[in-house]
Amino acid sequence: DAGVIQSPRHEVTEMGQEVTLRCKPISGHDYLFWYRQTMMRGLELLIYFNNNVPIDDSGMPEDRFSAKMPNASFSTLKIQPSEPRDSAVYFCASSLSTLSSQPQHFGDGTRLSIL
Amino acid sequence: GENVEQHPSTLSVQEGDSAVIKCTYSDSASNYFPWYKQELGKRPQLIIDIRSNVGEKKDQRIAVTLNKTAKHFSLHITETQPEDSAVYFCAPSGGGADGLTFGKGTHLIIQP
Numbered sequence: 001d002a003g004v005i006q007s008p009r010h011e012v013t014e015m016g017q018e019v020t021l022r023c024k025p026i027s028g029h030d031y032l033f034w035y036r037q038t039m040m041r042g043l044e045l046l047i048y049f050n051n052n053v054p055i056d057d058s059g060m061p062e063d064r065f066s067a068k069m070p071n072a073s074f075s076t077l078k079i080q081p082s083e084p085r086d087s088a089v090y091f092c093a094s095s096l097s098t099l100s101s102q103p104q105h106f107g108d109g110t111r112l113s114i115l
Numbered sequence: 116g117e118n119v120e121q122h123p124s125t126l127s128v129q130e131g132d133s134a135v136i137k138c139t140y141s142d143s144a145s146n147y148f149p150w151y152k153q154e155l156g157k158r159p160q161l162i163i164d165i166r167s168n169v170g171e172k173k174d175q176r177i178a179v180t181l182n183k184t185a186k187h188f189s190l191h192i193t194e195t196q197p198e199d200s201a202v203y204f205c206a207p208s209g210g211g212a213d214g215l216t217f218g219k220g221t222h223l224i225i226q227p
Contacts, residue, residue: 033215042219043204091158101147101166102147103161103164104161104215107158108158109158
């Protein structure tokens with residue numbers, strides 16, 4: 001299996017620009033998660049999906065952030081407009097059906113820098 | 116939501132010695148207790164996990180022990196090696212459809 005695939009690996013853009021991060025989960029996994037990692041706040045859950053449906057988006061920092069999962073093999077996290085404080089590593093992860101007793105498999109992350 | 120704390124935040128041990136990292140949680144319904152390892156610049160990866168019907172699990176030099184009454188579980192690494200240097204995260208989760216809450220992480224440094 002190829003594992004969770006994220007793109008791009010690195011993104012540098014100016015503030016105010018739209019940023020789109022992409023994720024392809026492991027085939028057969030029903031849950032998909034988006035996390036943000038910073039030195040100050042650690043690893044934070046932003047939103048997660050079950051069978052392509054958003055279940056909990058309480059971690060999404062504000063309306064500038066949005067996430068979609070149009071099908072079982074693709075998800076996007078969009079930031080519009082971007083701000084310097086959005087700079088972080090964004091991870092996507094997926095897991096099998098039973099949420100609370102299955103490990104999460106992480107992608108390699110997208111390192112986002114907003115200038 | 117789950118309240119998760121890890122101790123210590125940084126741990127430095129001599130190569131060959133043992134390391135223990137503790138994770139406390141608040142939700143008594145938690146029933147899955149994983150530990151993830153994250154090397155510098157890499158993604159978090161599961162190294163060991165335990166479910167609530169088991170008190171201890173071992174995999175070569177790594178073990179996890181669970182105390183459900185006291186609501187904590189610990190990661191034990193014996194005969195530490197340089198490649199054990201990393202940040203370790205716990206992420207206890209419950210029986211409901213809640214997202215995971217990760218601890219703040221423990222930076223383990225193996226001194227040669």
